[in-house]
Amino acid sequence: MFRTLKRQLQKLRRQRHRRERRPTIWYHPDFRIPIEGIGLETRRADFVLWSLLDLGVIEPSQVEKPRRVRYSELAAVHTPKLLETLGDPQRLAEVFAVTASELPAENLTNTIRLACGATLAAARRAAAGAGPQVNLLGGFHHASPERGGGFSAVNDIAVAIRELRKDGLLGQVVVLDLDAHPPDGTADCVNADPDGMGDVWIGSISGTDWGELANVDETVLIGAGDTEYLNALHRLLERMPDPVIAFVVAGGDVLAGDRFGGLNLTIEGVYQRDRMVVEGLHGVGSVWLSAGGYSDDAWRVLLNTVAAVALKRHLVVPAGYDPLRARFSRVARELAPPWDDGDLLTDLDLSLDLGFRPPGGLRLLDTYTPEWIEHALFRYGVLEHIERLGYSDLRVEVAPSGDGERMRLYGRAEQAEHVLLEVVMDRLRVGDESYLFVNWLTLRHPIAQFAKGRPALPNQEVPGLGLSREAAEILALVAKRLGLAGVMIHPAAFHIAYASRTDFSFVDPVRQGCFLKLIEDLGDVPLGELTRAIAQKQVMLDGEVYHWEPDPMAVRLDGTRTVPIECTGTFRLKGNDHI
Numbered sequence: 268m269f270r271t272l273k274r275q276l277q278k279l280r281r282q283r284h285r286r287e288r289r290p291t292i293w294y295h296p297d298f299r300i301p302i303e304g305i306g307l308e309t310r311r312a313d314f315v316l317w318s319l320l321d322l323g324v325i326e327p328s329q330v331e332k333p334r335r336v337r338y339s340e341l342a343a344v345h346t347p348k349l350l351e352t353l354g355d356p357q358r359l360a361e362v363f364a365v366t367a368s369e370l371p372a373e374n375l376t377n378t379i380r381l382a383c384g385a386t387l388a389a390a391r392r393a394a395a396g397a398g399p400q401v402n403l404l405g406g407f408h409h410a411s412p413e414r415g416g417g418f419s420a421v422n423d424i425a426v427a428i429r430e431l432r433k434d435g436l437l438g439q440v441v442v443l444d445l446d447a448h449p450p451d452g453t454a455d456c457v458n459a460d461p462d463g464m465g466d467v468w469i470g471s472i473s474g475t476d477w478g479e480l481a482n483v484d485e486t487v488l489i490g491a492g493d494t495e496y497l498n499a500l501h502r503l504l505e506r507m508p509d510p511v512i513a514f515v516v517a518g519g520d521v522l523a524g525d526r527f528g529g530l531n532l533t534i535e536g537v538y539q540r541d542r543m544v545v546e547g548l549h550g551v552g553s554v555w556l557s558a559g560g561y562s563d564d565a566w567r568v569l570l571n572t573v574a575a576v577a578l579k580r581h582l583v584v585p586a587g588y589d590p591l592r593a594r595f596s597r598v599a600r601e602l603a604p605p606w607d608d609g610d611l612l613t614d615l616d617l618s619l620d621l622g623f624r625p626p627g628g629l630r631l632l633d634t635y636t637p638e639w640i641e642h643a644l645f646r647y648g649v650l651e652h653i654e655r656l657g658y659s660d661l662r663v664e665v666a667p668s669g670d671g672e673r674m675r676l677y678g679r680a681e682q683a684e685h686v687l688l689e690v691v692m693d694r695l696r697v698g699d700e701s702y703l704f705v706n707w708l709t710l711r712h713p714i715a716q717f718a719k720g721r722p723a724l725p726n727q728e729v730p731g732l733g734l735s736r737e738a739a740e741i742l743a744l745v746a747k748r749l750g751l752a753g754v755m756i757h758p759a760a761f762h763i764a765y766a767s768r769t770d771f772s773f774v775d776p777v778r779q780g781c782f783l784k785l786i787e788d789l790g791d792v793p794l795g796e797l798t799r800a801i802a803q804k805q806v807m808l809d810g811e812v813y814h815w816e817p818d819p820m821a822v823r824l825d826g827t828r829t830v831p832i833e834c835t836g837t838f839r840l841k842g843n844d845h846i
Contacts, residue, residue, distance in 0.1 A: 289329060289398045289577075290325070290329065290398050290399045290400065290401050290555075290573065290576050290577045291329055291330075291331055291389065291392060291397065291398060291399075291400050291401070292316065292319065292325055292329055292330045292331070292401050292403065292573065293330075293331050293332075293333050293385035293386075293388065293389050293400065293401065293402040293403065293405075294312055294316050294330055294331075294332065294385075294403045294404075295332050295333055295381045295385070295404075296313075296648075296651070297374075297377055297378050297381055297655070298312035298313070298378060298381065298382065298403060298404040299312065299313055299378075299652065299655075300375070300378055301371050301374045301375055301378065301652070301655045301656055302363055302365055302369060302370060302371075302375065303369075303730070303731065303732075303733035305363055305364060305365060305418070306364075306526060306527065306561045307418075307559070307560060307561050307565065308560075308563070308565055308566055309733065310566075310591070310736075311403075311404075311557070311560065311565060311566045311569060312403035312404050312557070313590070313594075314566040314570075314590040314591070315403055315557075315566055315569045315570050315573065315590075316330065316403060317590040317591075317593065317594045318566075318570050318584070318588075318590045318593075319570065319573055321588075321590070321593050321597075322582065322584070322585075324570075324573060324574055324577055324578060324582065325573070325577060331385075331388070333381055333382075333384040333385035333388050334381075334384050334388070335377065335380035335381050335383075335384045336380050336381075336383040336384040336387055336421075336423075336426065338350060340387065340426055340429075340430055341383070341421055341426060343426065343429045343430065343433070343463070344412060344421075344422060344425045344426050344429050344456055344460070345410075345412055345413070345421060345422070345426075346412055346413040348413055349410075349412065349413050349414060349415060349421070352415065352420070353376045353379065353380075353420060353421070354372060354373075354376065355372070356370050356372040358415075359372055359375060359376070359420060361415075361416075362415040362416055362417075362418065362419065362420050363375075363418055364418075365718055366716055366717075366718040366719070368714075368715055368716035369715045369716065369718060369730065371655060371656055371657045374655040374656075374657075376420075378404070379407075379420045379421060381404075382402065382404040382405050382407070382423060383405070383407070383421055383423040383426055385402045385403075385404065385405060385423075386402050386405040386406075386423035386424065386426070386427050386554065386556060387423070387426060387427045387430055389401075389402050389405075389427075389554045390427035390428075390430070390431055390512065390514070390554050391430075391431070391434070392552075393512055393552030393553055393554050394431055394434070394436055394511070394512050394552055395552075396552065397552070399545075399552075399553045399554075399555060399576045400552075400553065400554045400555065401554075401555040401572070401573050401576060402423075402554065402555070402556050402557065403557055403569065404557055405423050405424075405556035405557060405558070406423070406424065406446065406516040406517075406518065406556030406557055406558030406559075407419035407420065407421060407422055407423050407424070407452070408422065408424060408444055408446060408448075408450040408451070408452050408453045408516055408558065409422075409448070409451060409452040410422040410425075410452040410456075411451070411452045411455035411456060411459075412455060412456055412459050412460075415452075416452070417448065417452075418559070419452055422452050422453060422456050423556070424442060424453050424456075424514050424516070424556070425452075425453055425456035425457065425464070427514070427554070428440055428442075428457075428464055428465075428467060428514075429460070429463055429464060431512070432463060432464065432465050436465075436511065436512070437465075437511070438466070438510070438511035439466050439467075439468065439508050439509060439510045439511055440464075440465065440466065440467045440468070440510060440511065440512055440513075440514075441467075441468050441469075441470070441507055441508065441510035441512070441513040441514070441551075442467065442468070442469045442470070442513070442514045442516070443470050443471075443503075443507070443513060443514070443515045443516065443544060444469060444470065444471040444472075444473075444516040445471070445472055445500075445515065445516055445517055445518055445521065445540060445544070446473075446516045446517075446518025446520060446521070446558040446559050447473060447474040447475065447518055447520040447521045447525065447527070447528040447529055447530050447559065448473055448474075448475055448477075448518075448520070448527075448559065449471055449473045449475065449477045449480055449483070449485060450469055450471050450480070450483060450516070451477060451480060453469060454469055454480045454481060454482060454483050457469065457482065458481055458482055468484070468507065468508050468510070469482065469483045469484065470483075470484040470503050470506065470507055471483055471484065471485045471486065472485075472486045472487075472488060472496065472499055472500060472503060473485065473486070473487050473488070473529075474487075474488060474489055474490070474491070474520075474521065474528050474529025474530035475487070475489065475529045476489065484503065484506060486499050486502075486503060488530065489529055489530075490529065490530070490531060491530055491531065491532075492523075492530075492531045492532065492533075492536070493532055493533055493535070493536030493539070496521070496530065496532055496536065496540070497536065497539055497540065497543065500540060500543055500544075501543065504543065504544070504547040507547065510548075510551055511551070511552070512551065512552045512553070512554070513548050513551050513552070513553045513554070514553075514554045514556065515544055515548075515553055515554065515555045515556065516556050516558045517540075517541060517544075517555050517556065517557065517558060517569070517572045518557075518558035518559045518560060519537070519557070519558070519559065519560025519562075519564075519565040519566075519568035519569055519572075520558070520559035520560050520561055520562075520565070521537060521540070521568075522534065522537060522560070522562055522564060522565065522568055524562050524564075525560070525561050525562045525565070526561045526562065527559065527561045528559075528561070528562075534564065534567060534568060534571060535581060537568050537571065537572075538571045538572075538574070538575055538581045541571070541572045541575035541576070542575045542579065545575055545576060545579070553576075555572060555573075555576060557569050557572075566590070567584065570582060570584070591736055591737070591740060592740055595647060595737075595740045595741070595744065596744075598646055598647060599744055629665050629666070630665065631665045631672050631674050632672060632692070632693075632694070632745070632749065634748075634749070635665070635674075636665070637662075637663040637664060637665050637674075638663075640663045640665070640674060641661070641662065641663045641676075643741075644663070644676070647737065647741065648737075649734060649737055649741075652732075652733075652734065653676075653678060653687060653732060653734075656712060656714075656715075656732065657680050657714055658678030658679065658680045658685070658687060658714075659678065659679050659680070660677075660678060660679040660684075661676060661677065661678045661687075662676070662677050662678075663675070663676055663677075664676075664677065668691050670691050670693070670706040670707065671691045671692050671693030671704070671706050672691070672692060672693060673689065673690070673691045674688075674689070674690050674692075675688065675689045676688035676689075680713075680714045681714055685711065685713045685714070686711060686713075687710070687711050687712070687713075687732065688709070688710055688711070688732070688734075688738075689707065689708070689709050689711075690705060690707065690708045690709075690738075690742075691705070691706045691707040691708075692704060692705045692706060692742075693706065694749070694751065695755060697755070697774075697819075700751075700752035701751050701752060702746070702751055702752055702753055702754060702755040702821060703742060703745055703746040703749065703751050703753070703754045703755070704754075704755045704756075705742060705754060705755070705756045706757070708738065708756075710731045710732040710733075710734050710735060710738060711728070711729050711731070711732065712729055712730045712731060712732050712733075713729045715729065715730040716730070717730060721795065722795065724760065724762050724795055724798055724799070725759075725760045725762070725798060725799060725802040726759055726760060735766060739754075739767070739770065739822075742754050743770075743822065743824065746824060747824055751824075752823055752824060752825075753821050753822050753823040753824050753825075754771075754821065754822050755774075755819050755820070755821040756771065756819070756820050756821075757817040757818070757819055757820075758817055758820055759817045760798055760801075760802060760815065761785075761797065761798040761801045761802075761815055762794055762795070762797075762798035764782060764820060765786070765794060765798070767820060767822075768782075768786075770822040771820040771821060771822045772820060772821070772822075772828045772829040772831075773818055773819070773820050773829060774818070774819045774820065774821050774829060775818055775819075775829075776829050776830055776831050776832045777832045777834075778816075778818050779829045779831040779832075780831035780832045780833050780834040781808075781834040781836075782831075783831055783834070784833075784834035784836065784837075784838065785806075785813075785838050788837060788838035788839070789806070789838050789839075789840065792840070800840060800841075801813065801815050802815070804841075805840060805841040805842075806838060806839070806840060806841065807838065807839045807840070807841050808836045808837070808838055809836040809837060812841075813838065
């Protein structure tokens with residue numbers, strides 16, 4: 268009798284779910300993974316949420332902030348041995364393929380527990396008959412009961428299933444794992460506790476072959492494109508049993524060009540994947556998880572996953588749209604009060620950049636006091652990120668310099684104060700226009716160490732903070748506030764120019780053409796290896812040693828770029844036939 272009543276209640280919840288299709292988006296500001304250089308965009312959840320709001324896909328009321336998963340909930344799936352690793356920098360470093368010195372263990376564990384808590388909360392909402400649930404950081408399918416790996420410290424899917432069963436959920440649970448890698452950890456968790464997990468069906472399409480997984484309906488499609496993949500998905504959905512709730516591991520690493528994926532889907536193909544799943548799960552409570560994604564467009568894939576769930580159509584992102592730039596511009600507008608009288612500013616004015624022009628005191632570029640710079644860095648989220656890396660007592664100092672004016676951000680860690688950010692800049696007249704000239708910019712993470720596989724780049728003393736994009740946007744806002752034509756730099760090494768290439772171009776069209784040809788000829792050489800080869804005079808141009816010169820690069824606020832003059836030479840590595 269009791270089980271029959273339970274099933275009737277679940278049926279009513281599914282009927283309610285059919286009427287309510289507004290998805291809930293689970294997000295927390297601490298979803299940004301506090302590690303750099305791990306092969307993925309650590310801001311992906313931020314980019315997707317900002318874009319969803321900017322483009323009107325969702326309303327702010329649809330965003331929910333999760334709590335951290337409890338250890339009692341984790342312990343229902345994972346062994347004490349695994350849970351102890353959550354506080355161990357060395358073990359976490361193995362999971363995320365970094366060195367322990369690079370890893371702020373406490374803050375990383377906080378991110379992991381928040382993401383797992385979001386999956387659990389989303390699952391409970393979906394089981395209760397709410398609309399589809401999307402967790403912008405989840406799908407840790409490589410963690411088994413006693414070990415983590417592949418960026419998966421715990422298995423949020425298995426934890427959610429186990430807790431749903433404890434809540435009294437009956438019937439079939441489905442896990443559609445559409446990440447490019449097999450669900451080895453999820454399968455291990457389910458197989459290790461068949462009574463606690465109940466009836467769970469795992470279906471998977473992968474671009475890598477890790478051997479047979481017990482009790483997994485696995486399809487391996489190495490190198491498959493849209494048509495072959497979608498046909499396989501159609502067959503997988505036909506084999507899928509009728510579930511009471513479904514978890515969809517909607518990995519972005521299926522995209523063509525993904526460095527770890529092994530599949531060749533287009534963004535439109537991934538959208539069709541998600542739409543097919545939406546239709547296949549009609550009337551079923553669903554939890555969508557972001558999983559992997561290791562290309563520059565991974566955030567766009569996740570954005571369109573949400574669009575498939577929420578809008579039932581492919582979302583066309585406006586040309587030139589950049590979520591970080593849009594976010595910073597919006598924050599700047601929120602900070603800017605109305606103009607009072609021509610050139611008068613109120614005390615709260617940060618206008619479109621770092622601050623306002625207050626009376627008295629030392630000011631950067633005759634405009635910005637240290638206090639207001641610190642306030643703006645706080646509003647742009649820079650200080651919060653640095654604090655999560657392990658620094659405290661952050662303070663800003665402004666002073667004159669022989670090459671312009673200098674701003675430094677200091678922070679304390681390991682009982683010492685460190686310079687974390689330093690910029691030297693001035694106004695520079697070029698022809699009829701004035702630019703914000705950045706003579707020196709360094710972003711320093713001195714308590715971290717270089718990993719064996721990621722050694723120091725030329726002129727790099729310590730690892731970076733992972734804030735180069737934020738720094739570039741803030742400098743552009745400074746130039747706009749000061750009425751300048753743009754921002755100009757002199758990149759001392761190739762990797763600096765390469766990192767800046769999206770917005771900056773060399774002022775000299777011949778140099779710009781040569782720079783683009785260098786990337787074309789040697790672009791498949793890892794960036795660190797190539798920039799060191801150039802610095803060590805190991806790159807040849809038509810048989811002669813290529814010498815890197817720090818010529819000016821600029822980004823113009825009007826959007827115009829240097830038209831390159833084509834370079835007819837050929838770049839090669841010295842002593843190598845590589846082109």
